[in-house]
Amino acid sequence: MSLSITRRTALVGVTGLGATIALPGRAQTGSVVIYTSNNAQAVEAVTEVGRKRLPGVKFSTITGGSGQLLRRLEAEAAKPQGDVFWSSSANTLGAFTALFEPYRSPELAAIPKALHHPNGLWSAANIHVAVAMVNRNQLGGAPLPKTWADLLDPRFKGKMIIADPANSSTALTILWGVEKMLGADGLKRLASNIKVTSAAATVLRSVGQGEFAIGLTFESNAYAYVAGGQKEISLVYPSDGTFSTAEYLALIKGAPAGELAKRACDHLLSKDVQTELLLAAYRRPARSDIDVAKLVELPALSSIKIFPVDEEEAAAKRADFLKRWQALAAASGN
Amino acid sequence: MRSDLRSVWFWLTLAALAVLGLFLLLPLFNVLAGSFGGNSGRSGWSLVRQDGKYLTAVVNTLVLGGVVTLLASLIGVPMAYFTARFDFSGKAIVAILPLITLVVPEVIAAQTWLMAFGNNGLVSRALAERGLELPSFYGWFGLITVMTFTYYTYVYIGTLAAIRGFDVQLEEAAQSLGTSPALSRWKVMVPVVLPSVLASALLVFTLVVGNFAVATILSNKVPLLSVLTYQATVSEVGSDPLLQSTLASISVAIVMVVLFLQRWVVGRGRREVVQGRGARAQRLAGWPGVLLGSVAAAVVVISLLPVVTIVVGAFTQARGPVMRWGTWTTANLERVFTRAPDPLFNTLTYAAIATAVGIAFSVAVSYLVVKKRNRLTPLLDYLTALPLALSGTVIGIGLVMSFNTGWLPLTGTGAIIVLAYVVRRLPFGTRNASSTLYNIPDSIEEASISLGVPPLASFFRVVLPLMVPAIVAAAVLTWTTTVAELSASIIVYSGGRETMPIQIFRLIDSGLMAQASAYGLLLVAVIVLPILLATRVFRIDLFASRA
Numbered sequence: 093m094s095l096s097i098t099r100r101t102a103l104v105g106v107t108g109l110g111a112t113i114a115l116p117g118r119a120q121t122g123s124v125v126i127y128t129s130n131n132a133q134a135v136e137a138v139t140e141v142g143r144k145r146l147p148g149v150k151f152s153t154i155t156g157g158s159g160q161l162l163r164r165l166e167a168e169a170a171k172p173q174g175d176v177f178w179s180s181s182a183n184t185l186g187a188f189t190a191l192f193e194p195y196r197s198p199e200l201a202a203i204p205k206a207l208h209h210p211n212g213l214w215s216a217a218n219i220h221v222a223v224a225m226v227n228r229n230q231l232g233g234a235p236l237p238k239t240w241a242d243l244l245d246p247r248f249k250g251k252m253i254i255a256d257p258a259n260s261s262t263a264l265t266i267l268w269g270v271e272k273m274l275g276a277d278g279l280k281r282l283a284s285n286i287k288v289t290s291a292a293a294t295v296l297r298s299v300g301q302g303e304f305a306i307g308l309t310f311e312s313n314a315y316a317y318v319a320g321g322q323k324e325i326s327l328v329y330p331s332d333g334t335f336s337t338a339e340y341l342a343l344i345k346g347a348p349a350g351e352l353a354k355r356a357c358d359h360l361l362s363k364d365v366q367t368e369l370l371l372a373a374y375r376r377p378a379r380s381d382i383d384v385a386k387l388v389e390l391p392a393l394s395s396i397k398i399f400p401v402d403e404e405e406a407a408a409k410r411a412d413f414l415k416r417w418q419a420l421a422a423a424s425g426n
Numbered sequence: 427m428r429s430d431l432r433s434v435w436f437w438l439t440l441a442a443l444a445v446l447g448l449f450l451l452l453p454l455f456n457v458l459a460g461s462f463g464g465n466s467g468r469s470g471w472s473l474v475r476q477d478g479k480y481l482t483a484v485v486n487t488l489v490l491g492g493v494v495t496l497l498a499s500l501i502g503v504p505m506a507y508f509t510a511r512f513d514f515s516g517k518a519i520v521a522i523l524p525l526i527t528l529v530v531p532e533v534i535a536a537q538t539w540l541m542a543f544g545n546n547g548l549v550s551r552a553l554a555e556r557g558l559e560l561p562s563f564y565g566w567f568g569l570i571t572v573m574t575f576t577y578y579t580y581v582y583i584g585t586l587a588a589i590r591g592f593d594v595q596l597e598e599a600a601q602s603l604g605t606s607p608a609l610s611r612w613k614v615m616v617p618v619v620l621p622s623v624l625a626s627a628l629l630v631f632t633l634v635v636g637n638f639a640v641a642t643i644l645s646n647k648v649p650l651l652s653v654l655t656y657q658a659t660v661s662e663v664g665s666d667p668l669l670q671s672t673l674a675s676i677s678v679a680i681v682m683v684v685l686f687l688q689r690w691v692v693g694r695g696r697r698e699v700v701q702g703r704g705a706r707a708q709r710l711a712g713w714p715g716v717l718l719g720s721v722a723a724a725v726v727v728i729s730l731l732p733v734v735t736i737v738v739g740a741f742t743q744a745r746g747p748v749m750r751w752g753t754w755t756t757a758n759l760e761r762v763f764t765r766a767p768d769p770l771f772n773t774l775t776y777a778a779i780a781t782a783v784g785i786a787f788s789v790a791v792s793y794l795v796v797k798k799r800n801r802l803t804p805l806l807d808y809l810t811a812l813p814l815a816l817s818g819t820v821i822g823i824g825l826v827m828s829f830n831t832g833w834l835p836l837t838g839t840g841a842i843i844v845l846a847y848v849v850r851r852l853p854f855g856t857r858n859a860s861s862t863l864y865n866i867p868d869s870i871e872e873a874s875i876s877l878g879v880p881p882l883a884s885f886f887r888v889v890l891p892l893m894v895p896a897i898v899a900a901a902v903l904t905w906t907t908t909v910a911e912l913s914a915s916i917i918v919y920s921g922g923r924e925t926m927p928i929q930i931f932r933l934i935d936s937g938l939m940a941q942a943s944a945y946g947l948l949l950v951a952v953i954v955l956p957i958l959l960a961t962r963v964f965r966i967d968l969f970a971s972r973a
Contacts, residue, residue, distance in 0.1 A: 125922065132936040133746060139765065152768070152922030155932060156660065164663040173838050173920060259661060287647075290657045293935045294646070300747055300937060301544050303564045303646050316937075320748025422477075 121148040124349045124356040127165065127174040129158040129261070131293065131313065134373040141365045146355065157259035157292055162188045165344065175353035178341040178360060179217050183268060184261040185340060186407020189213060192342040195354055199361035202379045207338050214340035215361055216378035218312070218369065221396060222266045222335045224328040225296065225314035230305035239332045240274060243306065244281040251305040252285050255292040258414050261339075262292050266308050268406050268413060269335035273399050276416075283420035300325065315374040315390060329391070333399035338378055434882075435798040439806060442791050446809045450849055453824025454816065457678070460671030460827060470672030483649035484676060490569060490650065491634040495627050497574040502581030503623060505722060509582075510589040513707045514715040520722045523579050523729065529953050530732045531910030532576060533639040533927050534946045537934050538735035539563070539572045540643065541749070541943070548735070548751050568644040573637065575729055577630045584626030588619040594705035621692045628688040632681045636817025638913035639927075643934060651677055652913075655819050659826075659917055667827055674820040681815045733950060739943030747937030758944035768922065769929040770948060776840055776925060777908045780847035784908075785901050787848070788855030789893065793885065795856075796863040797871070810856040813849055818913030821849055825918050838920045846914040851904050858903075862896040863889075895966055902960045906953045926952075 128135060139151050154161065154173075158180035165174060169191060177192070185192075194212040207216035224243060226236060230251065237243050243252070257264035271279040289295060292309065299307035300317050307314070317325040341360055347353040359365060366377040370387055377384070385392045406413075461470035474480045509520050542549045543563040550560050561567050592615055600610035641650045651673060658670035710718060743753040762770065791810055795803045813821065825846055829836035836842040866889060874884040912927040919928055926949045933942035960966045 123922065132933060132938055132941070136765070143765075150922075154920065160660055160663055163665065167663060171835075256661075289646075290661060291935070293937075296747075297935070297937050298564075298646060301540075301564065303562055316746040317748060320745040321750070322748045 122349055122352045123150040123152060124176065124352055125174045126151060126153045126176045126178055126356065127161045127344075128153050128155055128178045129161060129180060129292070130155075130178065130375075131373065133316065134369055134375065137368040137372040138360060138365055140372075141362075141368050142359060145362065145364060146359055149352065149356070151356070157255065157290075158184050158261040159257075159259040162191070165191050169345075172344050172346045172348065174344050175347035175349040176341060176356050176360070177344055179339040181220075181261040181265055181337045181339055181406075182214075182403040183264055183337070183406035183410055185214060185342065186404070187410055191345055193345040193347070195343040195357060197354070197358045197361050199358055199363075199379075202363065202381050203361070204378070204380055207378055209340070214342040215357065216338040217341045217360060217366070218339045218375040219378055219393070220262070220265070220310040220312060220337055220339055220376070221329065221393070221398075222262075222269065222308065223311045223314055224330065225299045225307040225309055225317070226326045226328055227299045227302055227305055227324055228326055229324045230299075230302055232305070236326060237306070237328060238330070240270070240278070240330045241332065243330065244274070244278060244285065246281075246285065248306060249285045250287065252282075252308065253287045253289055253295050253298050253304040253306070254308040255295055256288050256290050257417055259290060260292040261337075262310050262313075263308070264406070264410070264413075265335055265337045265401075267417060269399060269401050271413070272401055273333060279417075280420055283417070284424040286424075288421050311390060312374040312376070315388075319374065319389075329396050331397060333397045335401055336393075336396075336398045337401075337403065433798075433800070435794060436800050436802070438790070439794050439798075439800060439802045442787075442794060442806055443802060443809070445787075446806070449825075449845060450809060450812060450852075453821065453828045453849075454678075454812070456827040457671050457674045457820060457824045460667050461675045468666075468668060470668035473669055474672050474676075479649050480654065480673070483651045483654050484680075486648055487635055487651040488680070490566075490573070491631045493570055494573045494577060494634045495631045497570065498578035498630050499581050499623070499627050501574065501725060502578040502626070503585050505578075505725060506582045506585035506589060508718055508722065510586055511705055511707060512710045512715075512718065514710045514722070515719040517719070517722070519726050523582055523726060525957065526579065526726075526729050526733075529906070529950060529957070530576075530729075531639075531912070531927060531949060531953075532637065533643070533910075533912050533930050533934070534736060534949065535576050535732045536572055536640040536643040537930065537939065537942055537946065538732035538739070539568065540934075541735050541739050541939055542731065543568070548738075551751070564644055564646040565648050569640065569648065569650075572640050572644060573634055575731075576640065577633055578725075579729070580630050580633070581623070581626045584629070585619065585623050588622030589615070592618055592705075593703055595703060597705070624691045625688050628684050628691070632684050635677060635680055635684075636819070636913070638817070638819055638916075639931070642931075651680075652817065652819060655823075656913075656917070659819070659823055667823065670823050671827070674823050677817055678815060678820055681817065685815055736943050736946045736950060739940060740947040742940055742943075744938070744940035747939070749939055758940050759947070761941065762944045762948060766929075769924050769926045769945065770952075772840070772923055773909055773925040773927075773949075773952065776843050776847065777905055780844045780851070780908050781901055781905045783844065784848045784851050784855050784904055785859075785897060788852065788900075789859045789890075789897065792856045792859035792863055793889070796860055797868070797889075807856075811853050814853045818846075818850060818911065818915075819917065821846055822914040822917030825849075825914075837918065840923055842918045843915050843923060843925070846918050847908045847911055850911060850914055851908060854907075855900055855904060858896060858900040859893065862893050866892050898960065898964070899966050902956050902966070905956055909952055910949065 135153050142149060142151055161177065162180070162184065165172070165177065166188065192213050196212040197215055200208060200215060203216050209215070224237060228236065234247060237248070254266065255263040257267050267279065270282055287304070295307040295309050296313050298304045300322065311327060314325070314327050318327060341357060343353055343357055349356070363379060363381060366379050367382055367387070369375045370377055370382065370384065374388060374390060376390070376393065384390055505520065509517065540563060541547050543560060544550065553560055596614050597610050600614045601607055605613070636652060638652050638656060641652050642656060645653050655670055655673040655677060658673055662668070662670055739749070740758055741754050741756065743750045743755045791806060795807045825842055826837060829842060836845065871884050871889055874888045875881055879887065910927055912931060915925055916928050916931060919925070926945050930942045930945045930949070933945065
C-alpha cells in the first residue's frame with residue numbers, strides 16, 4: 093500500500109500550516125526580558141499584576157546582584173539581550189550610564205520631583221531603608237543591638253554578614269553610609285566584625301536559618317521573615333541614623349522588545365504594581381500616592397532617623413571605595 | 427591509507443571527530459588556556475596564589491572527598507555484601523536503592539535535608555521544642571551527611587555487581603582445602619572484588635569534587651572548590667574569565683589524577699572470571715535476620731527522606747520564606763501550572779532533544795569505534811570518554827567561553843543548554859552502545875551484506891533493531907539524569923530559558939522552600955514516569971538487576 097501525496101494535498105497542507113503561523117496578533121503581545129536584582133516575590137508581584145494590566149505580554153527575568161547584571165549588560169552592549177534593568181541605586185548605576193536610554197514615563201507624575209533624574213535616564217521605583225536583620229536566637233545572650241556603636245562592638249565578631257559591595261548595591265549603600273557617618277575607623281571596625289558573602293540573598297538566608305546572628309540588608313528583604321511568622325527575627329533600625337536610598341529602574345539602550353520595553357517600564361512604575369510590591373515584597377514605593385503605614389506594618393519613613401548621603405558622590409567615587417573596602421575585607425580575613 | 431580514504435566510514439569518523447573537536451576540545455582548550463591570562467596580562471594562577479582561600483578550598487574539597495568516600499563505602503559495601511549473600515526480611519525494599527539514586531536530583535536532596543534539619547526545618551523545630559539544639563546543618567555537618575547519603579548508592583551498586591559476578595566455586599574450593607568460610611571470603615573474594623569497590627569509591631570521590639548543588643546550598647562558611655568556581659563565573663561576567671578558568675583547570679587536574687588512579691587500580695593484575703556462578707543467598711533467620719533487615723530498611727528510609735520531604739513541602743502552606751508546617755494547600759502546585767509553567771516546558775523540551783541527539787550520536791560513534799575500526803577510531807573512543815573528567819561547571823564555563831561571541835554565538839539560545847546536556851552524557855551513551863555492539867557478532871552483518879544489502883542499509887535494518895532494547899534503556903537513563911542536570915545549565919542559561927533544576931535552585935536561594943518543593947515534586951514525577959513506563963509496561967531491564 094503506497095501513500096501518494098498529490099500536489100494538491102501538499103499545497104493545501106502548506107497553506108494550512110502557513111495560515112496557523114500567520115495568526116493575527118493581539119496588540120501588546122510579546123515578551124520582555126527584565127534584568128533584575130530583586131527577589132522572586134517581587135518578580136511574582138510584577139508578573140501577577142501584569143496578567144491583568146498587560147495580558148499577552150510575557151515577562152522573563154535574569155537574576156543576579158546589581159553589579160553582576162550591569163557588568164553582563166556591558167558585555168552584551170553590542171547585542172543587548174535585556175530590555176529593562178530593575179533595579180539599583182544611583183551609586184551603582186552611575187558607572188554604567190552608557191547602557192541606558194532616557195525615557196520619561198507618564199507614571200513619573202506621581203513620583204516626587206526630588207527623585208527624578210535630570211535627563212530621565214532612570215526612574216525611581218522604590219525607597220529602601222537599611223536595617224540590621226537580627227536572629228535573636230543566635231545572639232548568645234547578648235542584648236539586641238540598637239545603634240551602630242553596638243554593631244561595631246567586637247563581641248559580634250564573626251556573627252555578622254553582608255554582601256559584597258562590588259556585586260550588591262544594597263551592601264554598597266550601607267558600607268558607604270557607614271564610612272561617611274562613622275569615618276574610616278568605623279568602617280575598619282565593621283570590616284573586622286563582618287563576613288562578606290558574594291550574593292545578597294545569602295545574607296537573608298543565613299540569618300533566617302540561624303547561620304549568622306546579624307545581617308546588614310534592606311528592610312524589604314528582611315521583613316519577609318517577620319511577616320512570615322519567624323518569631324526570632326527582629327529588624328533593627330539603628331537609632332543613631334540609618335541610610336536610605338532610592339532604587340531606580342532603567343530602559344536598556346537597544347532593547348530588543350522596542351516599544352514594549354517602554355510599556356514594561358510604565359508597568360513597573362504603575363500604582364497597581366507598586367501597591368502589590370508593597371504588600372507582597374514589602375518594598376516602599378517611591379510614588380507619593382500610596383500610604384505605607386496603612387497597608388503593612390513597616391514604620392513610616394518620617395519616624396526613622398535617616399543619615400543623609402550624597403548619592404552622586406557615591407556614584408563618582410564607587411571604584412575607589414570598592415578598592416578601599418577590598419583591602420579592609422582582605423585584611424580581616426574575608 | 428588510500429583504501430582508508432575511499433571508505434565512507436573513514437569520512438564519517440572524521441566528521442564525528444570534527445564535531446567533538448568543536449564542541450568538546452575547543453571549550454576545554456579555552457578553559458585551560460584562559461587561566462594563563464587574557465588581555466590584561468595577569469595570570470589566573472597568580473590570582474589564585476595571592477588569596478589563601480583558594481588553597482583552603484582545594485584542601486577542604488579533598489578532605490570532604492576523602493571523608494564522604496570513606497563513609498559512603500562504610501555504608502555501601504556491607505549493604506551490598508549482605509544483600510548479595512543473605513536473604514532477610516526487608517530485602518525487597520533494599521532492591522529499590524538504585525532507583526533512588528537516579529530519582530532524587532542533588533539539588534532536591536540538599537533542599538529537603540535543609541527543610542528537615544535547617545533552622546526553620548521540621549525536625550529541628552520539633553527537637554528545639556523538646557529542648558534539643560541540633561548543630562547548624564550548614565557547613566561540614568550538612569555537607570558530609572547529605573553527600574554520604576546521596577553517593578553511597580554508587581558504592582552499593584558497584585560492589586553488588588562485583589560480588590554477584592564473583593564465582594563462588596573459588597570460595598568453595600578454598601573452604602574444601604580447609605580454610606574457614608570467613609577467612610576464605612577474606613582471602614579469596616575480597617581481592618577479586620576489591621578493584622570494583624575501589625573503582626566505585628573513586629567515582630564517588632570525583633562526584634564529590636565536582637558537586638555543585640549540595641556544596642553551594644550547604645557550604646556557607648566552608649570554602650569549596652566547586653562553589654568558588656561557580657562564584658567566579660558569576661562575578662567575572664563581562665571581564666576576563668581568569669579565575670574561573672584557573673579554578674576549573676584545578677578541578678580537571680584533580681579528577682584526571684583520580685581517574686588515572688582508578689584505571690591503574692582496575693587494570694592492575696589480571697583477574698578473569700572464566701565461568702561464574704554467583705553464590706546462592708542464605709536465609710538469615712532469627713534475630714540476626716531481623717536486625718539486618720531493620721538496619722537495611724533504616725538506611726533506605728533515610729535515603730527516601732528527600733522524596734518524602736518534597737511531597738510534604740509541596741503541599742505545605744508558606745508565607746514567603748517561612749514554612750507553616752502542618753497546614754496544607756495545593757496553591758504551590760497550582761502556581762507552577764497556571765503562573766509559571768515555563769521551567770517545566772523548557773526542561774521537557776531541552777531534555778528530549780538532548781536525549782535524542784545524544785543517543786543518536788552515541789550509537790553512530792560507537793558503531794564506528796566497535797565495528798568500523800580505522801586509524802582514527804581510537805582517538806574517537808578516547809574523546810568520547812573525556813567528559814568524565816569534566817565536572818558540569820567546567821563544561822558550562824568552556825561552552826560560554828567558546829560560544830559567547832564570534833562566529834558561532836550560541837548563548838541566549840536553547841541550543842547551548844542542549845549542547846551542555848549532550849556533552850555531559852556522551853560517555854554514558856557511548857559506553858552503553860559500545861557494550862551492546864560488542865555482543866552483536868560481526869557475522870550477522872556480514873551475512874546481510876553478502877545477501878546484497880548495502881552496508882548502511884544493513885546497519886539500519888539488521889544491527890539497529892538488535893540494539894533497540896539497550897538503546898531504549900540508555901535513553902531512559904539519559905533522560906532521568908539530563909532532566910536533573912544543574913551545574914552546567916546554570917552557567918549557560920539565559921532569561922526565559924530556566925529549566926526546573928535552575929528554578930528550584932533560584933527559589934531555594936530566595937528562601938521560598940514551598941515553591942521550590944512544588945517544582946521538585948514535578949521534577950521527581952518527570953523522572954519517575956519514564957522509568958515506570960519502561961520497567962512495568964515495556965519490561966525493559968534498566969539496571970541489569972537480574973544477575
